[in-house]
Amino acid sequence: MARWPELEEWMALVDASIEPIAHRPVDLTDPDWERRMREGPDPLDEAGVRPEAESVTRELIGLYEHGDERERAAVRALLDRHPSFRWAAGPPLEPTAEGFRRCLLWMSAVDQGSDTRDELLTLWDYRAKARAAGVDPRPVLLEVAELSSAEDRFGMGSMRDILRDAAGE
Template identity: 65%
Template structure:
């Protein structure tokens, strides 16, 4: 099935509008650079594409969740091509099992993005927050792992393996 053309076009357009912001240089010699980065405007708002990005991400995740493996692979490939979209678009925060599940689906669809270590840190934080909210994370991790890629892109295991390992880790110190 793949990603419908109009949805792929939408994601690619938002990606193009976000690209200058994503590639904007950061002066790490400025001692206040982390504060400026953290407290600066959200890229989706700065580019004026929040509504479009959130709607497209929602549609992508529905497609990813309900689609067959070729469809999920096409979603992964689109997010890989559209790195600025993947960098800026976020699943709405929440402290419920469904919010955690949506975050996991997006992590799975990004398929390690450009740095497995960053995604592992993200996963660790997601798991800690969900546990603190009383979410039983193991079944959700295992469920999303089954939808995930088995390709070991960077020599640290596939996203499927990473999610499975997280499901069986001690709650303290996932990595």
Template identity: 60%
Template structure:
């Protein structure tokens, strides 16, 4: 557990660095707000912490896969607690089986992220992208479902049930 405490300290520092960017107000009355958001620097780059944040997320994923359910639950709670880090930090997608698995593990440990609907849209797109590059997604979805939480946090299904539905090759949605 000492390793988890050190990881939490590291993530807390990174979260504090990106938090002002994550919570900065967005002027929704500005007709160009979407373009400005897209064209602006990535929050991790703006904070100057991308390499450290991505390394921390890789450590989280490694501990998530290697640890028992108790550790996985602690890691899910950690990312929920440090929501600015969780919001800003993602790993790039590589269109390979390992890259797809890594993205699924990231979704699993983030356990719905900030919005289950957004996560479902992302999952559908990720599955489509992986299928288009020839990745056999079903066994990877089933594998990661085994790591995932059974808690239905927002009334749309648990992370495990959402991944299991996706393994059935149906688009993941609320219908």
């Protein structure tokens, strides 16, 4: 992990740039709040940090995918310390097995984020889109499950169990 200190530094800078956007209040009494959120600028573009965030994301996925358990735990801990980055970054879902796999690797590294329910909704959406693109999600889910944490962080199962369960449906 020769680039680890530099990676942490870039992630902290991106996280700090995105944090005001991530914590900006949303007026839920405004009947157009959902449309405004959907049609508004992407947080990475609004903060002007897309290239940096995409580069860090690619590096993290590579470390996570090819590292040992100690390195994967370090990636999970780093993402846990930078919740705004975790919220805004991540690979786009491409309609291929490899695109689905990258998104699952990211999801595994995020390790349920701040709310397992949000991660489950995202997982189910990814799985449905993979199927619609003709990708069999089961082998990819099982492969990434083996790299995932076995810790039950929020009482809804571990990331490993969640991915295995999603493979069984």
